[in-house]
Amino acid sequence: MTNLMAIIIGAIFVNNFILTRFLGLCPFFGVSKKTKPAIGMGMSVIFVLTLASMATWLAYTYVLLPMHLEYLQIIVFILVIATLVQFVELFLKKANPVLYKSLGIYLPLITTNCAVLGVALLNVQDNYNFIEAVVFGLSAGIGFTLALLLMSGIRERLELSKVPKAFDGLPIAFIVASLMSLAFLAFSGMIK
Amino acid sequence: MGNFTELFKGLFQENPVFALVLGLCPTLAVSTSLDNAIGMGAAATFVLLCSNIIISLIRKQVPEKIRIPIYIVVIASFVTMASLFMQAFLPELNKALGIYVPLIVVNCIILGRAEAFASRNNAVKSAMDGIGMGVGFTLALALISIIRELLGTGYIKLFGITLIAIPIEPAMIFILAPGALLVMGLLLALFAQVRKKKYEVKCCEVKE
Numbered sequence: 001m002t003n004l005m006a007i008i009i010g011a012i013f014v015n016n017f018i019l020t021r022f023l024g025l026c027p028f029f030g031v032s033k034k035t036k037p038a039i040g041m042g043m044s045v046i047f048v049l050t051l052a053s054m055a056t057w058l059a060y061t062y063v064l065l066p067m068h069l070e071y072l073q074i075i076v077f078i079l080v081i082a083t084l085v086q087f088v089e090l091f092l093k094k095a096n097p098v099l100y101k102s103l104g105i106y107l108p109l110i111t112t113n114c115a116v117l118g119v120a121l122l123n124v125q126d127n128y129n130f131i132e133a134v135v136f137g138l139s140a141g142i143g144f145t146l147a148l149l150l151m152s153g154i155r156e157r158l159e160l161s162k163v164p165k166a167f168d169g170l171p172i173a174f175i176v177a178s179l180m181s182l183a184f185l186a187f188s189g190m191i192k
Numbered sequence: 193m194g195n196f197t198e199l200f201k202g203l204f205q206e207n208p209v210f211a212l213v214l215g216l217c218p219t220l221a222v223s224t225s226l227d228n229a230i231g232m233g234a235a236a237t238f239v240l241l242c243s244n245i246i247i248s249l250i251r252k253q254v255p256e257k258i259r260i261p262i263y264i265v266v267i268a269s270f271v272t273m274a275s276l277f278m279q280a281f282l283p284e285l286n287k288a289l290g291i292y293v294p295l296i297v298v299n300c301i302i303l304g305r306a307e308a309f310a311s312r313n314n315a316v317k318s319a320m321d322g323i324g325m326g327v328g329f330t331l332a333l334a335l336i337s338i339i340r341e342l343l344g345t346g347y348i349k350l351f352g353i354t355l356i357a358i359p360i361e362p363a364m365i366f367i368l369a370p371g372a373l374l375v376m377g378l379l380l381a382l383f384a385q386v387r388k389k390k391y392e393v394k395c396c397e398v399k400e
Contacts, residue, residue: 020369025216026300071276074294075268082261114217114298121291166381170213170391174377181370 004135007128011139013187017115018147019180024115028148029173031106033159038152042145044106046138049119051088052081053137056120057130077120085111115144150180195320198313202324208301209332210383213391215301218292219333220372226350229337231285233330235278235293237323239270240302244322247310254311263306264297271296301329339375340366 017023024045031041056077064070089107092100110116119140123133154176163172208214215236222232243266247254254262275293278286286293296302305325310318341348344366347357365371384391 022217022221022369022372023295025220029216071272074272074275074297075265078264078268078297079261082264114295117295117298118291121294125291164381166385167377168384168390171377171381171384174373174380178370178373178377181373182365185368185370 004132007132007136008139009187009190011136012143012146013184014190016143016147016184017118017140018144019177019184021118023118024113024144027106027109027113028144028151028177029170032148032151032155032173035149035152035156037106038148039145040102041106041109042141042148044103044110045113045115045144045148046141047103048085048088048107048110048116049137049141049144050134051084051137052116053119053123053133054130055080055084057123057128057133060120060124061130073121073124077117081116081120082111115140147180147184151177154180195316198317198320199324202321202326202328203331204328206325207328207332208325209329210379211387212301212304213380214304215299215329216376218295218299219329219336220369220376222289222292223333223337223340223372224344224367225288225341226334226337226348227285228288229333230330230350231278231282232289232292233326233333235274235289236296236299236302236329237326238274239267239296240305240326240329241319241322242270243267243302244305244310244318245315247306248313248315248318251311259311260303260307263303263311267302267306268297301325336372336375336379339379340371344368344371 011017015021018025018028027041027045031037059076059080060070060073064073064076069076085107089100092103092107119137123136126136128136151173155173158172158176167175202208204211206212209216209219218232218236222228243263246266247263250262250266271294274296275286278289278293305321309321313321338348342356342358343360343363346360346362348355363371366375380391
């Protein structure tokens with residue numbers, strides 16, 4: 001149980017996917033201009049990261065390991081993730097059109113997102129069991145959403161403030177992210 | 193002459209990091225030291241060059257609808273090669289770069305060049321484009337890592353040899369995560385000033 005707690009706190013705060021591991025920076029800067037799309041993106045990422053964590057763990061443990069094909073993990077993971085996202089998209093379209101409308105547009109963006117492949121690779125690297133892998137995927141997604149939401153709140157305010165011309169747009173967003181990352185640095189040391 | 197334009201455009205005018213703002217994840221994550229930056233740059237250049245050539249050669253056989261999965265499989269194969277090579281011959285570099293080596297697969301620069309360039313041009317031009325973009329990416333990584341390593345540790349080392357040492361109290365923050373974002377933000381502001389152009393985020397989106 002303490003182990004799971006450590007994984008949750010670690011993935012959300014200490015090794016936040018965006019702010020310390022730099023995974024998923026593209027959507028972080030691309031979808032953080034307004035709060036509403038940020039929530040939609042965050043929810044889709046949580047959903048996909050958890051599912052991808054499960055699927056790639058199963059593929060690695062029950063297909064690649066017994067057949068000694070560990071060296072194929074990069075290709076297999078990326079195919080599993082791409083198929084999974086496509087499948088989720090089709091399923092949502094049929095089963096829940098309302099949810100599809102709010103999450104659907106973000107799903108294709110997530111396929112080639114480093115956060116998803118990153119979660120799969122980290123599960124293997126840290127030798128997580130199935131429960132740990134799922135919890136890790138879920139909390140990585142929550143950490144991602146937390147950073148994205150905070151960022152979008154700040155950027156909505158930033159629109160109203162006077163920024164030096166050279167810093168307008170992306171550069172100031174990087175500086176803001178840097179300050180947020182500095183704040184998250186204070187969490188390091190909470191777990192070993 | 194045309195081939196050389198393809199080679200040089202990636203270095204400055206269309207530099208993947210500072211002009212197109214692509215491939216942010218590895219750029220920030222591995223730019224802690226010059227060694228790491230050059231290692232990552234070399235690996236990405238290798239993958240870019242090989243995948244550009246192969247994709248350009250098969251571009252007429254690839255059905256339009258499933259081209260993206262095919263490109264991804266081609267790229268993933270070369271990344272696997274690069275990763276196995278590093279594990280075997282450069283274990284220390286491999287350890288330092290960690291999961292960012294396999295993550296070259298989802299580096300948007302590579303898929304972006306496959307989609308935007310290699311699928312429309314012949315193999316020679318695509319190879320030139322691959323080398324140019326790869327070297328441009330390496331240069332950008334090296335620039336960021338030089339600033340971070342110098343301010344964060346007080347010296348710059350290349351393969352164990354100290355190139356420059358400055359007598360300052362090292363500011364650890366620059367080799368930690370916030371330093372990467374700060375240096376990148378300041379550099380982008382500098383380039384925006386020089387180029388007189390506002391930076392917008394072009395997401396890793398692949399147009400379907």
